[in-house]
Amino acid sequence: MDTTTTTLSSSPLKRARKLRDEEEATKTSSVARIIDGRRMAKDIRAELKAEIETMARKPGLAVVLVGNRTDSATYVRMKKKAAAEVEIFSVDVTLPDSVTQEELLKAVKKLNEDPRVDGILVQLPLPKHIDEATVLKSIRVDKDVDGFSALNIGNLCLRGGDEPQALPCTPAGCMEMLRRTGVQTRGKRAVVIGRSNIVGMPVSQMLQQLDATVTVCHSKTLDMESIVRNADIVVAAVGRAEMVRGNWIKPGAVVIDVGINRKDDATRKRGYRLVGDVCFEEAKHVASAITPVPGGVGPMTIAMLIRNTVRLAKARTKREAA
Numbered sequence: 001m002d003t004t005t006t007t008l009s010s011s012p013l014k015r016a017r018k019l020r021d022e023e024e025a026t027k028t029s030s031v032a033r034i035i036d037g038r039r040m041a042k043d044i045r046a047e048l049k050a051e052i053e054t055m056a057r058k059p060g061l062a063v064v065l066v067g068n069r070t071d072s073a074t075y076v077r078m079k080k081k082a083a084a085e086v087e088i089f090s091v092d093v094t095l096p097d098s099v100t101q102e103e104l105l106k107a108v109k110k111l112n113e114d115p116r117v118d119g120i121l122v123q124l125p126l127p128k129h130i131d132e133a134t135v136l137k138s139i140r141v142d143k144d145v146d147g148f149s150a151l152n153i154g155n156l157c158l159r160g161g162d163e164p165q166a167l168p169c170t171p172a173g174c175m176e177m178l179r180r181t182g183v184q185t186r187g188k189r190a191v192v193i194g195r196s197n198i199v200g201m202p203v204s205q206m207l208q209q210l211d212a213t214v215t216v217c218h219s220k221t222l223d224m225e226s227i228v229r230n231a232d233i234v235v236a237a238v239g240r241a242e243m244v245r246g247n248w249i250k251p252g253a254v255v256i257d258v259g260i261n262r263k264d265d266a267t268r269k270r271g272y273r274l275v276g277d278v279c280f281e282e283a284k285h286v287a288s289a290i291t292p293v294p295g296g297v298g299p300m301t302i303a304m305l306i307r308n309t310v311r312l313a314k315a316r317t318k319r320e321a322a
């Protein structure tokens, strides 16, 4: 006879606990839902393409690449390809590593004044001799397609502020993945690993706006593992290959992995493979849903860039008509 069942059935509380334990066991023994960013991004780009087809004037995007980082060159190539596919007009500016700050500022000024351009993106990071903040500040706020300006970030952080004209693309992509996956954020514990201006800071604000209780971990955080272990939602944006292990993840948590890191792999022709900040092979047995790397957040970042470009173009058309 199953004495446990008999005993537990006598108390509703114990029955509820047993049910919870069984649910936890199911979660840990099965493989997480893989959140397919590639497919989601494809859908979004198709939605945006249909929207662009209805516009009297095609939106314009300028992409500025400085230096010879292969990762930046790859991202820029993918951004331009996605823009072309939805018939966004694009302007490329490619400058050598040796470009002076003044020359770069001049290039941005030219784009600020170019009526064909609705959004300007300067791919980061910039070479060491250039002050990133100065360059970003030189982009006209109404062409800030990355949503990095103080006005857009300020409005993002304010309760009751104006709607930002553009939202930082990677954080917006993370949130869109949560939304399209049907993940509830209200009252949930979210942990963001990383506090960068590009990802950690804005995504923590977005999660808070959706009523999550947010903790931001960073390089000085003590006992990060136990903080992450409490999280219902984990956003990892730290840039360290597979730093977050499977045993850091709370059973049933949702994991959004922003990291794109190279890991040596002699079985690959190029000698490496791409991995996230989370050890996917371990975490997928614990989480209820997880984004893969590659094919997770990356394509969503690009889809959000297209969305921002369309929004800025529409906002400009509206301003000019007023």
Ligand code: GUN
Pocket (backbone or CB within 6 Å): 121, 122, 123, 124, 125, 146, 169, 170, 198, 301
């Ligand atoms: N480098 C890495 N991510 C980004 C991004 O979202 N925008 C820009 N401009 N540079 C980046």
